[in-house]
Amino acid sequence: MTRRRRGVDRIEESFPPVCEVHVITIEHLSKRYRQSMAVDDVTFTAVPGRVTGFLGPNGAGKSTTLRILLGLTSATSGTATIGGRRYAELRDPLRTVGAMLDGAGAVPERRAVDHLRWIAQSNRIPRSRVDEVLGLVDLERARSQRVRTFSLGMTQRLGIAAALLGDPQVVVLDEPTNGLDPAGIRWIRTLMREFAAQGRTVLVSSHQMAEMADTVDDLVIIDRGRVLVHGTLGAVVAGHPSLEDAFFAALAAGAAR
Amino acid sequence: MSAHVAVVRSELTKIITLRSVWLTLGGVLALQVLVGAMSVSLYSDAVAAMTPDGIIEIFVGQPQDAEQAMLESLVASSLEMCIFLPVVAAVIAGQEFRGRQLRTSLLAVPARGQLVTAKLVAAGVFLLLPALLVAAVSTLFTYLAVRQWQPGLVVSEAALSAQARFVVFAVALCLVTYAVTLVTRSVVVAVMVAVVLTAVAMSQALAPTLDRWLPVSAGRNLLLDPVSTPDLTSGPTLAVAVLATWVVVLGIVAGAAFTRREAP
Numbered sequence: 001m002t003r004r005r006r007g008v009d010r011i012e013e014s015f016p017p018v019c020e021v022h023v024i025t026i027e028h029l030s031k032r033y034r035q036s037m038a039v040d041d042v043t044f045t046a047v048p049g050r051v052t053g054f055l056g057p058n059g060a061g062k063s064t065t066l067r068i069l070l071g072l073t074s075a076t077s078g079t080a081t082i083g084g085r086r087y088a089e090l091r092d093p094l095r096t097v098g099a100m101l102d103g104a105g106a107v108p109e110r111r112a113v114d115h116l117r118w119i120a121q122s123n124r125i126p127r128s129r130v131d132e133v134l135g136l137v138d139l140e141r142a143r144s145q146r147v148r149t150f151s152l153g154m155t156q157r158l159g160i161a162a163a164l165l166g167d168p169q170v171v172v173l174d175e176p177t178n179g180l181d182p183a184g185i186r187w188i189r190t191l192m193r194e195f196a197a198q199g200r201t202v203l204v205s206s207h208q209m210a211e212m213a214d215t216v217d218d219l220v221i222i223d224r225g226r227v228l229v230h231g232t233l234g235a236v237v238a239g240h241p242s243l244e245d246a247f248f249a250a251l252a253a254g255a256a257r
Numbered sequence: 258m259s260a261h262v263a264v265v266r267s268e269l270t271k272i273i274t275l276r277s278v279w280l281t282l283g284g285v286l287a288l289q290v291l292v293g294a295m296s297v298s299l300y301s302d303a304v305a306a307m308t309p310d311g312i313i314e315i316f317v318g319q320p321q322d323a324e325q326a327m328l329e330s331l332v333a334s335s336l337e338m339c340i341f342l343p344v345v346a347a348v349i350a351g352q353e354f355r356g357r358q359l360r361t362s363l364l365a366v367p368a369r370g371q372l373v374t375a376k377l378v379a380a381g382v383f384l385l386l387p388a389l390l391v392a393a394v395s396t397l398f399t400y401l402a403v404r405q406w407q408p409g410l411v412v413s414e415a416a417l418s419a420q421a422r423f424v425v426f427a428v429a430l431c432l433v434t435y436a437v438t439l440v441t442r443s444v445v446v447a448v449m450v451a452v453v454l455t456a457v458a459m460s461q462a463l464a465p466t467l468d469r470w471l472p473v474s475a476g477r478n479l480l481l482d483p484v485s486t487p488d489l490t491s492g493p494t495l496a497v498a499v500l501a502t503w504v505v506v507l508g509i510v511a512g513a514a515f516t517r518r519e520a521p
Contacts, residue, residue, distance in 0.1 A: 093367060
């Protein structure tokens with residue numbers, strides 16, 4: 001069944017019971033930059049045990065929403081919480097939430113291992129975990145290399161390593177496959193599926209349909225700051241030949257409103 | 258380990274794992290060694306030509322008490338490096354604005370006030386090292402100049418007191434530069450501010466009532482001898498208060514700037 005709320009197609013389908021502690025809840029979130037609304041009354045949830053895709057064209061408001069969720073940008077109105085708490089209220093936040101936004105966020109002249117070491121220290125994460133995540137993202141051999149010598153894919157892997165340092169129950173990834181080769185894309189897809197299977201909450205933004213169609217359980221489609229569709233992947237695609245068709249149909253319907 | 262100590266520790270790791278910090282510090286020390294090596298013969302020759310009543314003439318036509326003159330040269334050798342030490346502080350602070358590290362820092366420590374406090378504490382602790390190394394180099398060259406006459410001069414109470422005051426000033430000036438870098442998000446602007454403050458203090462262009470409130474002027478007032486430098490604009494107590502106020506006020510401004518601005 002489909003219910004419409006303020007122009008949002010909320011496709012109701014049986015979401016599984018969830019652990020409230022690690023639910024990402026975005027409620028009536030808005031962000032205004034001078035005359036334009038980057039995010040306009042966005043509401044959705046991402047629940048444990050499922051990969052939630054955040055899909056939209058460039059400039060749709062995906063990154064702004066994620067930045068507000070992670071306390072990097074302030075909201076004009078509304079709330080973005082993780083288990084009912086704002087990111088800034090979390091103690092040693094990397095132990096709860098692992099996030100990667102647009103690359104590694106590392107000083108180019110620093111060695112990869114040192115980049116991960118200071119992040120681990122800041123959240124009282126054991127040093128042994130640095131070696132573990134370097135192994136997990138297949139960067140052991142590059143551990144002593146300076147970040148400036150990394151390829152785009154390696155930088156992306158370092159960012160994912162940093163996100164995984166605290167063994168978080170909530171993982172937020174913004175365009176994680178940017179710069180990855182096909183093997184890397186497959187690896188990140190498998191990783192996200194494994195996380196969901198372990199009961200973690202995974203929220204991943206992308207504008208790549210194929211990546212989303214192969215990875216996510218639930219989907220939020222956003223355009224021009226507004227959520228157009230929110231539901232399970234099956235429900236969103238239902239009635240359309242592919243996710244791509246469903247996506248463009250949602251965009252067209254959104255533009256017509 | 259408490260959360261605050263953990264954040265300070267991680268900030269220290271950020272500093273010591275940055276190669277440009279060590280390269281800049283190495284450059285400052287190399288410059289000081291070069292200047293010291295070039296002038297050591299000037300001082301040792303003056304000491305060798307000391308009159309029986311303890312008067313030396315480092316500069317022709319300017320006879321001085323030998324002990325006083327060598328203590329002043331010790332302080333001056335350290336003080337000269339305060340033109341360059343702020344660059345080390347600016348490089349340390351400026352790393353946050355390279356490669357979008359600030360975003361990673363705020364994800365790790367979203368409490369921005371806590372982050373800025375930890376950054377200032379860690380920087381203060383680390384910056385003791387450059388200040389102490391500069392003091393050690395000036396002590397070494399002064400020792401080379403006076404070793405035939407009074408080798409204990411460099412560890413006398415007066416010498417140690419002067420070096421301690423230098424360390425206080427150097428760390429304070431570096432923290433001021435550090436905070437300016439955080440506020441302006443620019444290493445270049447912060448170094449320019451330090452240069453302007455130094456130029457204003459050295460030129461003594463301002464009236465004494467204004468000059469005494471500037472950090473470099475306060476450092477000069479703290480370090481130099483009021484007998485041989487009668488144009489000082491305040492006493493040492495006010496100088497320390499001025500330096501502390503600059504550090505605290507700019508630290509608060511940096512915290513406010515961090516809180517108000519959005520991460521990259």
